[in-house]
Amino acid sequence: MPAHALLPAVNRLLQKVEEAGGLPVLVVQQDDLDDLATVRLATREQQTHRIIYRDAGEPSSYHVAFEAALLLRIVQVPADQQVILHETREAREKVVSQMERMFKGQISLAQARSTGLRYYDGVLLRLRSTGPGLWADRWLFEQAPELRGLQAALLQSQVQENLICLEGEVERLTPSAVLQATRAINAACAFHSAGLLGLPPLAIPYQAAGFEPLAKELIAITSAEPTTADPDREIVDGWAEKLGLSRWYVWKMP
Known part of the structure; x- marks a missing residue:
């Protein structure tokens, strides 16, 4: 299930995260991922947050949305804290x-x-x-x-x-x-x-x-x-x- 096939609600959530954190969020499908989905935070060298997910068909939309919700909380914490x-x-x-x-x-x-x-x-x-x-x-x-x-x-x-x-x-x-x-x-x-x-x-x-x-x-x-x-x-x-x-x-x- 490629990223562009995610339900529209997920894309709206991703936009919320980008607006809150000021950095882009990239959604990546990875078939050999152990978890259903996970977040990789941006670094000084890589100024992009990544949500990586394993294809699970339609449920992948919820898996990505869940990680986006968690990421939204994280990006709102000041970097020095x-x-x-x-x-x-x-x-x-x-x-x-x-x-x-x-x-x-x-x-x-x-x-x-x-x-x-x-x-x-x-x-x-x-x-x-x-x-x-x-x-x-x-x-x-x-x-x-x-x-x-x-x-x-x-x-x-x-x-x-x-x-x-x-x-x-x-x-x-x-x-x-x-x-x-x-x-x-x-x-x-x-x-x-x-x-x-x-x-x-x-x-x-x-x-x-x-x-x-x-x-x-x-x-x-x-x-x-x-x-x-x-x-x-x-x-x-x-x-x-x-x-x-x-x-x-x-x-x-x-």
Whole structure:
């Protein structure tokens, strides 16, 4: 699906980003991309933001629109205040040590370390992306009603895929802090999608598992009026506090 075939609503969003950030936004299709879509920010040498996406047919319009919404937030943060989330050695090694204890004598230390690092990196990625992502979904629902059909299909699919985290086998294999954070994050996604789409049944599994209060607290953080120039950082820090992950990362200048 070439960039020119994106739905008109997407092109309007891209124009908003260009006007807000003062730089062009280039949309590029890349068939071997691991993710459905991603953003590459402009650099001093390359004065163009790029949204790169993997062809997924018509749904690619929503994937690109979602990245455009996230990019819109980023370009409005003053350059001297932009920061990137980085891991902390202490938290990383804590997860690795827990994996070693959980599977002592069952897998090698190298396997335990590799798996622990994957869990740690995964929960940090979810922490960094999900809260701002809920904001983006809500903003797109309001700003681009033409995309609601694509959005509804994608959100329902994501909620169904995430249900695996509630299975007992996952609990046996996953470090407790990672598991609880992941379940809470997935619960927030489910309750948010249920409310946005008017489909309460989407949240029932997490409601039954007792995650409703925490999920709604997380959602409220994404809806709060920003008090600083970096609303995404506010969301991430707010979520980290609720999830017990505040010491799992630090913010650094690019």
